[in-house]
Amino acid sequence: MTYVVGLTGGIGSGKSAATAEFEKLGIAVVDADVVARQVVMPGTSCLQAIAEHFGSHLVTKNGELDRRALRQRVFSNPEEKEWLNNLLHPAIREEILVQLEQAKSPYVILSAPLLLENGLEKYCQRVVVVDVPETVQLQRTLQRDNSPKKEVEAIMQAQLSRDTRRQKADDILNNDGSIEKLQQQVKQLHQRYLAAIVAQEK
Numbered sequence: 539m540t541y542v543v544g545l546t547g548g549i550g551s552g553k554s555a556a557t558a559e560f561e562k563l564g565i566a567v568v569d570a571d572v573v574a575r576q577v578v579m580p581g582t583s584c585l586q587a588i589a590e591h592f593g594s595h596l597v598t599k600n601g602e603l604d605r606r607a608l609r610q611r612v613f614s615n616p617e618e619k620e621w622l623n624n625l626l627h628p629a630i631r632e633e634i635l636v637q638l639e640q641a642k643s644p645y646v647i648l649s650a651p652l653l654l655e656n657g658l659e660k661y662c663q664r665v666v667v668v669d670v671p672e673t674v675q676l677q678r679t680l681q682r683d684n685s686p687k688k689e690v691e692a693i694m695q696a697q698l699s700r701d702t703r704r705q706k707a708d709d710i711l712n713n714d715g716s717i718e719k720l721q722q723q724v725k726q727l728h729q730r731y732l733a734a735i736v737a738q739e740k
């Protein structure tokens with residue numbers, strides 16, 4: 539399999555902003571959040587299981603998952619979050635591995651908010667963490683999602699702490715500055731990963 543760089547960070551840390559920069563550099567990105575949407579598309583067994591467990595009202599009239607309703611259910615009830623994770627994480631992992639195999643760029647980014655929580659780093663040669671203070675996470679997510687503060691805080695509580703994530707990182711992207719600063723750091727890491735691949739091939 540191609541050289542895999544795991545990219546993670548808490549909600550609203552800037553994973554999508556960072557992966558967009560890697561894509562501009564011609565690097566394939568496998569995004570767990572995108573895969574998480576694919577596995578609950580209309581007609582999937584996962585969506586059927588969610589409707590059977592939580593109630594058919596979680597499926598909209600056009601047959602799609604009511605994501606906001608499910609978000610409210612699972613992040614206010616740890617047992618329900620556990621049930622959903624146990625259903626979706628195996629399906630997400632399976633599809634991630636398929637997409638990693640299909641990647642054609644010099645290395646591939648596996649972006650996952652729960653990369654470390656779900657042990658996905660075992661598929662990665664290197665792990666980069668997008669790091670911001672919790673206050674910045676909260677402010678940016680509230681602005682982007684227009685979600686209740688308690689809900690975003692519950693999601694943050696369901697994820698690793700900032701310190702634990704930083705300790706497990708091989709590389710850090712500091713994203714508490716401008717987007718331009720993030721772009722500069724991504725370009726530097728890109729050169730390092732290309733050099734690491736050349737060194738590995740020798």
Ligand SMILES: CC(C)(COP(=O)(O)OP(=O)(O)OC[C@H]1O[C@@H](n2cnc3c(N)ncnc32)[C@H](O)[C@@H]1O)[C@@H](O)C(=O)NCCC(=O)NCCS
Binds near residue numbers: 548574622626651
């Ligand atoms: C609950 C759902 C439907 C809410 O959907 P919604 O569109 O509102 O949010 P979205 O999927 O974009 O997630 C927003 C952020 O929430 C965080 N998050 C999502 N799922 C989880 C989870 N199970 N545990 C902790 N944080 C999570 C991540 O930081 C994610 O980037 C959705 O998050 C979901 O299906 N989660 C379970 C699948 C999962 O664990 N995805 C993460 C893959 S690593």
Ligand SMILES: Nc1ncnc2c1ncn2[C@@H]1O[C@H](COP(=O)(O)OP(=O)(O)OP(=O)(O)O)[C@@H](O)[C@H]1O
Binds near residue numbers: 552717
């Ligand atoms: N350096 C930055 N300066 C200002 N705003 C930023 C910066 N980086 C990201 N943002 C904004 O903060 C919000 C969160 O960023 P982004 O969506 O990339 O985070 P994420 O980690 O992918 O979030 P999630 O875990 O919810 O998928 C977005 O609205 C994004 O445009």
